Amino acid sequence: AIDQPAKYAIVRDLKSITKQVGDIATFQCQVTPGTTNVQWLKDNSVLSGINYRTYKKGDSYFLELNNLTVDDNGIYTFVASDSKTSVASSSTLNVLCGDSRPTSPGGSFLPHPPKFKVKLKDTDLLEGASCVRFELIVRGLPIPVVQM
Template sequence: LQCATAQTPSTVIWLKGHTELKAGGRYEMSQKERVLTLTIKHLEEKDTDIYTCDVGTAKTIAKVTIKGKDLSNQDRKEGESVTLSCALSKPAANVQWKKGSEILEGGEKYEMKQKDTCLELQIKDLKVEDSGDYSCVCGDQKTSATVKVNVSGKSQEADEGVSVTLQCELSKPGVPVEWKKGTQSGEKYQMKQKASVNELLINKVEPEDSGDYSCVCGDQKTTASLKINGMRISDWNLYNILRCSKCYVILNVGKRTNFFHFVS
């Protein structure tokens, strides 16, 4: 805060309300010729008040209002919890939390806490339908933030040669989606959609099919990891061994038959 006088004053008093302030701590006072300055560091809600610069022969006042902390947008995965925090300029009892125009009540889903001017809303076990705009409302004061809940993809592990189906569920049916492996869209796969459930079928998977698969709908994306285990000798069907000085081992692997020649 600054005030300027007609002539260089010999004394100056800074007041907060009716309380005289002293230099030190969070208050810093300086004077440069006829300009007087009061600096308040690390502002808090309790600093809201009327401040006075009094030089004896004249004085000037200013009102300082410290706004509470606004809500911040949150991005979470399905199944997690999220906590929204805001701070009012002064303690109040008539505080409401809203999702859109709906007033929220405390319970298993929502937990609300208040300590002086600090308010918290915890949303538990997040679902896609919990996405939306949330507001902390107190009288004519209001602060809002957007919560975005991303669907969690389930990673899978499968053996080579089988078929694998990946699923993602949207918050509403009939919305077009795109399936990707890594960052590329695929063409070798079968895709199905029934209501809000989308499926990607990968036939006869091979080790190179391992990777991260994404279900993309607009700015929403869910990703799952797929790991394909290659065939091991214990998985092979060793069905004939000829006992002779020169033997052939016939290995039947899926649709592929391999002949190995052993020399004794």
């Protein structure tokens, strides 16, 4: 038997996005022509909620997240599949809230204890996934040292 080439292929992967609370974030993934069965996931679960929309232009698929909150932080995945094959691309969204670091009257940052700006979250792995990525952000002054 001759192996058939994959029906779907990612032409342009998702890119990581960093935005502020209240902003709009748009993920884009370009696939080979003819792809029709697609799905968007957040932290390996089917995307739900009302503050997003999906659309297609040409061979590119888009996920637009509106009025971002810190709850939108996570790993977003685009999946194109049929009954035999699937391809996926994943990337992170980092939503930052306003800078809450204490400052002096002159505007310089004052010493303050470490604070988690983005915390670790539970995640499920998709079957066949070969890696997992965890991300956290810690701020403090002096700059904290994080050990794994």
